[in-house]
Amino acid sequence: AQSVTQPDIHITVSEGASLELRCNYSYGATPYLFWYVQSPGQGLQLLLKYFSGDTLVQGIKGFEAEFKRSQSSFNLRKPSVHWSDAAEYFCAVGARGNEKLTFGTGTRLTIIP
Amino acid sequence: DSGVTQTPKHLITATGQRVTLRCSPRSGDLSVYWYQQSLDQGLQFLIQYYNGEERAKGNILERFSAQQFPDLHSELNLSSLELGDSALYFCASSVSGSMQTQYFGPGTRLLVL
Numbered sequence: 001a002q003s004v005t006q007p008d009i010h011i012t013v014s015e016g017a018s019l020e021l022r023c024n025y026s027y028g029a030t031p032y033l034f035w036y037v038q039s040p041g042q043g044l045q046l047l048l049k050y051f052s053g054d055t056l057v058q059g060i061k062g063f064e065a066e067f068k069r070s071q072s073s074f075n076l077r078k079p080s081v082h083w084s085d086a087a088e089y090f091c092a093v094g095a096r097g098n099e100k101l102t103f104g105t106g107t108r109l110t111i112i113p
Numbered sequence: 114d115s116g117v118t119q120t121p122k123h124l125i126t127a128t129g130q131r132v133t134l135r136c137s138p139r140s141g142d143l144s145v146y147w148y149q150q151s152l153d154q155g156l157q158f159l160i161q162y163y164n165g166e167e168r169a170k171g172n173i174l175e176r177f178s179a180q181q182f183p184d185l186h187s188e189l190n191l192s193s194l195e196l197g198d199s200a201l202y203f204c205a206s207s208v209s210g211s212m213q214t215q216y217f218g219p220g221t222r223l224l225v226l
Contacts (some may be wrong), residue, residue: 034214036217042219043115043203043217043218043219043220044203044217045115045217046214046217049214090156098169099144099146099161099168099169099207099213100146100158100161100169100171101146101148101158101205101215102158103155103156103157104155105155106155106156
């Protein structure tokens with residue numbers, strides 16, 4: 001069975017600082033990996049995805065993520081956070097033939113001025 | 114705006130009652146997915162429909178059922194409601210039934226009193 005671990009429940013960073021949110025997955029086949037963001041009271045917005053090819057993927061809002069098969073990781077990064085990035089971030093895994101997404105428990109990001 | 118619409122936005126009802134949540138997928142998307150987000154269970158996949166037929170089932174209770182209509186909109190029916198069914202219910206859609214990016218609606222917040 002596939003699973004996703006987001007080890008950090010809550011992260012606080014200063015505005016303008018860099019950010020890295022961790023995601024580890026467990027899946028036997030080639031995974032399809034996603035990062036979604038959820039602002040308070042809102043739905044889930046897709047930030048970026050990895051299906052195949054270049055292991056460094058660029059997303060919206062200046063985010064990027066790197067797929068590392070050897071570490072079963074898909075960490076999300078941003079070089080300089082903005083106050084508007086405060087939200088909850090979810091990593092998810094899916095696979096061809098198993099289209100449901102399995103989500104991690106989420107990381108809540110707080111930005112301090 | 115993902116293009117996925119869900120109604121109603123909020124729903125308050127009593128234990129033992131039955132409710133119907135509605136989802137309209139993005140134009141051209143054939144697959145609809147239902148997810149439940151609760152504090153104790155996180156984001157969990159419930160069920161997927163593809164072009165009117167059930168494609169995959171997750172942790173969906175027997176009290177819950179869904180269907181997808183010829184115009185591709187979907188409804189999630191929740192019956193004999195319990196306090197623990199209070200949650201945010203998301204609908205997502207994708208182009209096909211194989212692994213594709215899922216776009217999420219804004220959700221329906223259900224409160225069972």
